[in-house]
Amino acid sequence: xxxxxxxxxxxxxxxxxxxxxxxxxxxxxxxxxxxxxxxxxxxxxxxxxxxxxxxxxxxxxxxxxxxxxxxxxxxxxxxxxxxxxxxxxxxxxxxxxxxxxxxxxxxxxxxxxxxxxxxxxxxxxxxxxxxxxxxxxxxxxxxxxxxxxxxxxxxxxxxxxxxxxxxxxxxxxxxxxxxxxxxxxxxxxxxxxxxxxxxxxxxxxxxxxxxxxxxxxxxxxxxxxxxxxxxxxxxxxxxxxxxxxxxxxxxxxxxxxxxxxxxxxxxxxxxxxxxxxxxxxxxxxxxxxxxxxxxxxxxxxxxxxxxxxxxxxxxxxx
Amino acid sequence: xxxxxxxxxxxxxxxxxxxxxxxxxxxxxxxxxxxxxxxxxxxxxxxxxxxxxxxxxxxxxxxxxxxxxxxxxxxxxxxxxxxxxxxxxxxxxxxxxxxxxxxxxxxxxxxxxxxxxxxxxxxxxxxxxxxxxxxxxxxxxxxxxxxxxxxxxxxxxxxxxxxxxxxxxxxxxxxxxxxxxxxxxxxxxxxxxxxxxxxxxxxxxxxxxxxxxxxxxxxxxxxxxxx
Numbered sequence: 001x002x003x004x005x006x007x008x009x010x011x012x013x014x015x016x017x018x019x020x021x022x023x024x025x026x027x028x029x030x031x032x033x034x035x036x037x038x039x040x041x042x043x044x045x046x047x048x049x050x051x052x053x054x055x056x057x058x059x060x061x062x063x064x065x066x067x068x069x070x071x072x073x074x075x076x077x078x079x080x081x082x083x084x085x086x087x088x089x090x091x092x093x094x095x096x097x098x099x100x101x102x103x104x105x106x107x108x109x110x111x112x113x114x115x116x117x118x119x120x121x122x123x124x125x126x127x128x129x130x131x132x133x134x135x136x137x138x139x140x141x142x143x144x145x146x147x148x149x150x151x152x153x154x155x156x157x158x159x160x161x162x163x164x165x166x167x168x169x170x171x172x173x174x175x176x177x178x179x180x181x182x183x184x185x186x187x188x189x190x191x192x193x194x195x196x197x198x199x200x201x202x203x204x205x206x207x208x209x210x211x212x213x214x215x216x217x218x219x220x221x222x223x224x225x226x227x228x229x230x231x232x233x234x235x236x237x238x239x240x241x242x243x244x245x246x247x248x249x250x251x252x253x254x255x256x257x258x259x260x261x262x263x264x265x266x267x268x269x270x271x272x273x274x275x276x277x278x279x280x281x282x283x284x285x286x287x288x289x290x291x292x293x294x295x296x297x298x299x300x301x302x303x304x305x306x307x308x309x310x311x312x313x314x315x316x317x318x
Numbered sequence: 319x320x321x322x323x324x325x326x327x328x329x330x331x332x333x334x335x336x337x338x339x340x341x342x343x344x345x346x347x348x349x350x351x352x353x354x355x356x357x358x359x360x361x362x363x364x365x366x367x368x369x370x371x372x373x374x375x376x377x378x379x380x381x382x383x384x385x386x387x388x389x390x391x392x393x394x395x396x397x398x399x400x401x402x403x404x405x406x407x408x409x410x411x412x413x414x415x416x417x418x419x420x421x422x423x424x425x426x427x428x429x430x431x432x433x434x435x436x437x438x439x440x441x442x443x444x445x446x447x448x449x450x451x452x453x454x455x456x457x458x459x460x461x462x463x464x465x466x467x468x469x470x471x472x473x474x475x476x477x478x479x480x481x482x483x484x485x486x487x488x489x490x491x492x493x494x495x496x497x498x499x500x501x502x503x504x505x506x507x508x509x510x511x512x513x514x515x516x517x518x519x520x521x522x523x524x525x526x527x528x529x530x531x532x533x534x535x536x537x538x539x540x541x542x543x544x545x
Contacts, residue, residue: 048372062370064343082326087391089391104431107430111429136379142380152389179374190322199388224325232495237499253508255510264481266472272328280466283434285461303478310515
């Protein structure tokens, strides 16, 4: 059976390759930092499942030091010129889209198929992780097609990976760090403190006030935690269930569905949701790391207002 | 109250633009200490949570093949294809992507999009190419604005499409949480009540994309007439 562990070996191999290419690149003044950062990250994938929690924590702090002391850098002069790429684009034409579109197609097919395929009674892949495993397998298929089509030097994929990863830099690891921070917040009981504050300071004796507080609370708490999944249990246990459902007789299905979507409005407005809001600015080479959030804020606020109205109308509809 | 120290550190750190990796680490360590853990316990808890969250990073596996294709001119080709569609505009490209992304996400096909695999190599160059085609060479600031809009279209369409699919993580979470509290809800009902918000998201964001086109036209044609 293919499990996440196998995919982690692949991630480890890629990160180790990125680290080695960086270590040998004398055009990057910070190459030691880069090599250490991606090298330690590679180790977390290779041995993370087997070492103690404390050892993992030490590796993590090592990565943060490598990224913070003088910071990460970037090598020079590996990307080809626009003219070269235009000539190559002319040569290959629409064939270039084949490997690119292979990734989503194989991911979707894999997600649908692997749930059904069994071999001697056991699944081919770990069913709980079928989407990420399918994505990883899809990248291998796409890479194989791309390599056989373009016939670049054998090490080209790893050099390209390192060019893109160094362009993204520490932001590549930020979503994972924030997920870990969320776990620590939960451990320290940050959620109960926040919902306690909401209950103490906001007038909650009118249904409209309660619904509005719940929806805005979901958005704000999601902005703090970076994740609506962390906000939902806290806000719903603190305000939603006791007040909207039990005190005012609201419909829990409507409340939960629209409450979660109010949280998603918060996700659009926070740098804490790094994989949606910060990573794209790095990937798209935008100088302002809040550029995507700034575009999203008007939609998020209008939609939060729409959610408050919808919940007021729908939750007490009978 | 002390457990909120992590939240304060994160807000201050982001406002002062200190390296977020450092900010998050300090916030995590401070939160753990404030929550009553010993120093070594905090480091261990942080390490454990980091290792359990490794699956978040798997999307980076697309980089070798995306980089290879970019080297071979994928973005340039995407621009050329859009340039040949004479009716293509930045907002039409993004509207079409938004609609496809939201509908496929509602059918559970959330992995059909994404920033590294779709937005960077295909959607952003297409949206830029459509504007270039209409208005000629673009100022850098406009290029950046179009790219940010491409990323935002992916996010909004995904968030307010996926909740219509009954087996998505958020619906499972809602159901599990309400079950623990003695309330039983059907996933299909949760999915149905996500539809009104999804329609509002479609209307609001698509209107904003149309306004984006008007703004681009105003700014870029003015520039062309008064150099």
